[in-house]
Amino acid sequence: MRELIPYLINGVSVGGQYALIAIGYTLVYGILRLINFAHGDVFMVAGLVMVYATASMPIYLAIPLALIATVILGFTIERVAYKPLRTAPRMSLMISAIGVSYLIQNLAFYLTGGVPQPVNNPIPWISDTVAIFGASTKRVTIITPFLTIALVIVLVYLINHTKIGMAMRAAAKDFETAQLMGIKINSVISMTFVIGSFLAAVGSMLYFTNYPSVAITSGGMPGLKAFVAAVFGGIGSIPGAVVGAFIIGLCEEIIKGLGYTTFSDAFTFALLIVILCVKPTGLFGEKVTDKV
Amino acid sequence: MLKIENLHVAYGGIQALRGISLEVPDGKIVTLIGANGAGKSTTLRTITGLVKAVSGSITWNGEELLGKPIDKIVTTGIALSPEGRRVFPDMTVLENLKIGAYLRKDKAEIEKDIKWVYSLFPRLEERSWQLAGTLSGGEQQMLAVGRALMSRPKLMMLDEPSLGLAPLVVQDIFSIIREINRQGVTVLLIEQNANMALKIADYAYVLETGKITISGSGAELLADERVREAYLGKND
Numbered sequence: 001m002r003e004l005i006p007y008l009i010n011g012v013s014v015g016g017q018y019a020l021i022a023i024g025y026t027l028v029y030g031i032l033r034l035i036n037f038a039h040g041d042v043f044m045v046a047g048l049v050m051v052y053a054t055a056s057m058p059i060y061l062a063i064p065l066a067l068i069a070t071v072i073l074g075f076t077i078e079r080v081a082y083k084p085l086r087t088a089p090r091m092s093l094m095i096s097a098i099g100v101s102y103l104i105q106n107l108a109f110y111l112t113g114g115v116p117q118p119v120n121n122p123i124p125w126i127s128d129t130v131a132i133f134g135a136s137t138k139r140v141t142i143i144t145p146f147l148t149i150a151l152v153i154v155l156v157y158l159i160n161h162t163k164i165g166m167a168m169r170a171a172a173k174d175f176e177t178a179q180l181m182g183i184k185i186n187s188v189i190s191m192t193f194v195i196g197s198f199l200a201a202v203g204s205m206l207y208f209t210n211y212p213s214v215a216i217t218s219g220g221m222p223g224l225k226a227f228v229a230a231v232f233g234g235i236g237s238i239p240g241a242v243v244g245a246f247i248i249g250l251c252e253e254i255i256k257g258l259g260y261t262t263f264s265d266a267f268t269f270a271l272l273i274v275i276l277c278v279k280p281t282g283l284f285g286e287k288v289t290d291k292v
Numbered sequence: 293m294l295k296i297e298n299l300h301v302a303y304g305g306i307q308a309l310r311g312i313s314l315e316v317p318d319g320k321i322v323t324l325i326g327a328n329g330a331g332k333s334t335t336l337r338t339i340t341g342l343v344k345a346v347s348g349s350i351t352w353n354g355e356e357l358l359g360k361p362i363d364k365i366v367t368t369g370i371a372l373s374p375e376g377r378r379v380f381p382d383m384t385v386l387e388n389l390k391i392g393a394y395l396r397k398d399k400a401e402i403e404k405d406i407k408w409v410y411s412l413f414p415r416l417e418e419r420s421w422q423l424a425g426t427l428s429g430g431e432q433q434m435l436a437v438g439r440a441l442m443s444r445p446k447l448m449m450l451d452e453p454s455l456g457l458a459p460l461v462v463q464d465i466f467s468i469i470r471e472i473n474r475q476g477v478t479v480l481l482i483e484q485n486a487n488m489a490l491k492i493a494d495y496a497y498v499l500e501t502g503k504i505t506i507s508g509s510g511a512e513l514l515a516d517e518r519v520r521e522a523y524l525g526k527n528d
Contacts, residue, residue: 163394170380170391176342177378182366182395182443 006135007257008250013141013206015249016148020203021226022233022241023155024074024196030172030236031192033090037097038077040223041104042197046070046204047119047214048108054122063123067201073104074197075190083186108216116213127209140209145246147206151199152242159238164191172236221265225252228272234282243283293317294339294370294447294480299348301331301338308334310502311348316447321469321479323489323510325523326499332482333375335499336449339480340372341365352447367395371445375452375482377436381425385416388424388435392442402442409438412468430461437468441477448472449480454488466492486523490514498523 021043028036049069053062081100085093121127126140159165170178171188179185207222208214226241229248233240248271252264275282294316301309309331316322324332337343339350341362350357357365371392379388389409393402410417413434419427424435433453440448450469454462466488473479483489490496493510498519506519513519 166383166387166391167394169383173380173382174378177374177380179342179362180340180366180372180374181391181439182363183391184361184363 002134004254004257005133006137007253009132009135009137009141011250011253012246013144013249014253015246016144017203017207017245018222018226018229018249019148019242019245020151020199020206021222022230022245023152023238024200025227025230026233026235026238026241027192027196029230031168031189032082032093034082034093034097035227036196037094038081038100038104039196039200040219040226041101041108042070042074042077042219043200043204043207043223044214044216044219045073045104045108046197046201047208047218048112048117050122050205050208051117051119051214055120059123063205066205067198070201070204071194071197074193074200078190078193083189105216112216114216116215116218118213119208119211123205123209126206138210140206144206147202148242151202152238155195155199156238158195164188168192225265225268228268231272232275232282234285237282237284240282240284293353294478295349295351296335296339297349297351299335299338299350300346301334301343302346303334303343307502309338309345312499312502312504314497314504314507316478316480317495318446318478319473319476320494321473321481321492323481323483323493323496324499325483325486325489325496325513325519327522328484329501330499331502332499333451336372336451336480336482339365339449340370363395366443369444369446370449371440371443371447372449373436373440373451373453375455377429377432379424379427379432379435379439382423384421385424385427385435386420388439389416389442392439393444395443401444405442405444409441412441412471413438430457430464433457433461433465434468437465437472441472445477447478447480449482451482452484453481454483454485462488486519487514490519 021039024039025036028034046066050062050066053065077100081096082093085096126143128139129136130139130142132142159168167178167183167188168191170181170183171185175185225248226245229245230241232248233244248268251267255264255267296312296314298311298313299309300311312335324335326332334343338345339357341360345358352368352370355368380391389406393405396402415431416434416438419431424432427435437450437453453465457465462485469479469481470492481489481493490510490513496508496510496513497504498506506513506516508516
């Protein structure tokens, strides 16, 4: 059991990172019924911007810059690739998302020359080694779950108790009626992309601190796993995405701890298949309020 | 006053409205009756900006509405209670009312209007914390009307408020519509329940396959032989 502790700590941390990405999938799905395939690549770009920015400017400028650049990217993707397809069949939207994903990867290839960009201790304080429960780990591992939970609480408050949150909930249920209330549907959709990209950027900074480099395909695996987490939790549901992400993060690390590292990725995708067969709406799948 | 002139609307090649003209004078109840698919809902949806027109004009107190975004049209004082109620099922009754006031910033006045809606529909006050999806059909219709009122409309448009409701509930809804009108709100009402609608209407239009065929005061149409035969089901 003692040997498992570092893995458990890691699992919670990885879960938090997945959660930050998964929220982006689930928010966008909730409102557009679109799986935003480009989301993992937005996550990767955030990592690249962080690497470049921290190398060339002080950290108190670099972090906001990475966050803002990612948010602008998410916002632009929606305006350019999804907004013109608002009345098109959903399949067109999905294909557009796949196109954007490859476009971003190829642009990143062009800019980086295809060379993975080394991550050199970009945010020093969180890369320090600390000891917890007799295990030594980077400080980022400890910070991640708390930061994730704090951001989720802020987000849930925003959605349940503010005007823009009310507009998001209304638009997610019924576009047309939301418009009749005077809600500007395009601003609401932009807002979901802004929030999703912001959280992905935070997740990206935490995630890549633990990795030696950011490559153009680095967004693929965490993006896919976060997507599985969102489906597992019930796509469209924020608590679902968060719980799903923590469960997947923990399971992966426990499997690694038991010595089956090779199977940890396979487990996640097997879980996806099982959940789709057994409970396609996921743990917290969209509840349907019926007349009682 | 709302004035529609020679309005043409088409969906994917099908002519839904073929040049209708009508007027809704301030302070009146005007009704538009007609069979399924005659273009009644399309008319209301075009006024709010949900549907784009091919040609014609819709002016509201002299201001052209065609081409304006929906939120601008709502701001000018036009509200629609849509067909099939369309309340937000997983929001509470109170939240549904608040979202009706989405474009307003006068918090104190909004609170007052919530009280006003509750006084019109006491049932909603009892259920203010209940999720709208758990309300009965009649209560949902009340909520849809209340929600539309929360934007403080000068013109209230109602799309089939009696749809699928028990006769007693329909009478309630209609007496509220009359009450709202008495308090100074102009009403444009769409109904298949022509009998009820014509009884409360100051003026009425009959819409048939995208064209207005008959118009007159509510009482005139109630007595009109063609209307009686086609819409009131009386062949005496």
